[in-house]
Amino acid sequence: MQSVRIGSGALSASRLAYGCWRLAGTWDPTELTPEREAAGMRAVHAAIDAGYTLFDHADIYCQGVCETIFGRVLEATPSLRAGMVIATKCGIRRPNDPAGAPYRYDFSREHIVASCEQSLRRLRVETVDIYQLHRPDYLMDPAEVAAAFDALQRSGKVREFGVSNFRPSQVTALQRAWKGPLVVNQVEFSLAHLAPLEDGTLDQCLAESMTLMAWSPLAGGKLGDGSRRVLPSQEGYDTARIQAELATMAHARGTTRTALALAWLLKHPAGVMPIVGSTDPARIREAAAAADLSLSREEWYRLLIAARPVPLP
Numbered sequence: 001m002q003s004v005r006i007g008s009g010a011l012s013a014s015r016l017a018y019g020c021w022r023l024a025g026t027w028d029p030t031e032l033t034p035e036r037e038a039a040g041m042r043a044v045h046a047a048i049d050a051g052y053t054l055f056d057h058a059d060i061y062c063q064g065v066c067e068t069i070f071g072r073v074l075e076a077t078p079s080l081r082a083g084m085v086i087a088t089k090c091g092i093r094r095p096n097d098p099a100g101a102p103y104r105y106d107f108s109r110e111h112i113v114a115s116c117e118q119s120l121r122r123l124r125v126e127t128v129d130i131y132q133l134h135r136p137d138y139l140m141d142p143a144e145v146a147a148a149f150d151a152l153q154r155s156g157k158v159r160e161f162g163v164s165n166f167r168p169s170q171v172t173a174l175q176r177a178w179k180g181p182l183v184v185n186q187v188e189f190s191l192a193h194l195a196p197l198e199d200g201t202l203d204q205c206l207a208e209s210m211t212l213m214a215w216s217p218l219a220g221g222k223l224g225d226g227s228r229r230v231l232p233s234q235e236g237y238d239t240a241r242i243q244a245e246l247a248t249m250a251h252a253r254g255t256t257r258t259a260l261a262l263a264w265l266l267k268h269p270a271g272v273m274p275i276v277g278s279t280d281p282a283r284i285r286e287a288a289a290a291a292d293l294s295l296s297r298e299e300w301y302r303l304l305i306a307a308r309p310v311p312l313p
């Protein structure tokens with residue numbers, strides 16, 4: 001797969017990233033079985049074989065189990081690490097109680113540093129390549145975050161930093177305090193969720209040379225062959241019109257709806273990097289084909305128009 005520079009930093013990676021959120025096959029760590037773990041490891045190998053080099057994690061994915069499964073792949077074949085860019089995230093905490101208390105956010109220096117050290121142990125690596133703040137903490141103190149980043153970078157535990165689900169104004173506030181580049185903003189972006197086109201996120205990525213990493217690029221499966229499990233915010237997505245337009249275009253172009261939906265993201269001049277979330281080896285390969293698919297301006301707008309709830313002004 002073609003390689004691209006990530007933000008204005010020193011790292012490059014494959015045009016599409018592989019997302020590790022679903023690797024455990026469950027959200028509940030007590031439900032992990034040897035079969036699920038083996039399937040997760042097979043998915044990682046399928047992604048490596050298909051040419052993905054950026055792997056996206058978070059400390060909370062199945063409460064650390066996804067990082068652990070990935071770490072087992074590296075433990076079995078340590079030479080794989082050299083060809084990878086490993087990204088993970090921190091900043092969301094779930095109080096450890098079985099009643100399912102709500103998440104809360106924590107960008108304190110102590111939490112950022114401790115969470116990184118735990119991720120390094122689970123992933124079985126010395127360094128995280130891109131460390132991202134997962135969701136804005138309403139109590140974010142940019143100077144405190146910058147101090148945590150500085151400590152992690154100086155100790156060699158992290159190469160570069162990014163954010164996720166940040167509004168442009170929040171990126172700016174943090175960037176004023178942090179001396180290095182924020183290389184990514186990871187947000188939801190797909191034909192079923194067009195907000196980054198309108199809310200200034202893509203404009204900022206263009207202006208500041210940040211990479212927009214697009215999570216749920218197939219709307220959790222609603223733009224593919226059906227959703228396994230989607231986030232509560234995605235449940236109401238109505239994708240019937242987009243699906244119909246994708247199917248017509250896929251037939252005309254001799255490709256798949258999945259590849260087209262991802263190629264639509266790749267066309268944006270900001271250099272959007274979709275994070276593919278399938279755990280099915282054939283679908284992981286199918287998604288990689290999007291990297292070789294180029295849409296015309298006409299095709300891009302046809303899909304946008306089908307995706308918008310109201311006509312273009």
Ligand SMILES: NC(=O)c1ccc[n+]([C@@H]2O[C@H](COP(=O)([O-])OP(=O)(O)OC[C@H]3O[C@@H](n4cnc5c(N)ncnc54)[C@H](OP(=O)(O)O)[C@@H]3O)[C@@H](O)[C@H]2O)c1
Pocket residue numbers: 018019020021022056057134164165186187214215216217218219220221222223224225226227228229258275276277278279280283284287
């Ligand atoms: N920063 C954040 O807040 C945030 C939030 C959510 C996700 N993420 C990141 O984004 C990544 C991707 O998110 P996502 O998993 O929701 O992405 P997605 O690619 O939109 O959805 C993947 C889901 O769609 C299903 N699917 C159905 N048809 C498919 C097809 N034709 N091709 C591929 N998949 C198909 C997959 O099932 P099968 O596995 O059976 O193929 C899988 O359950 C995550 O792994 C994570 O790294 C970040």
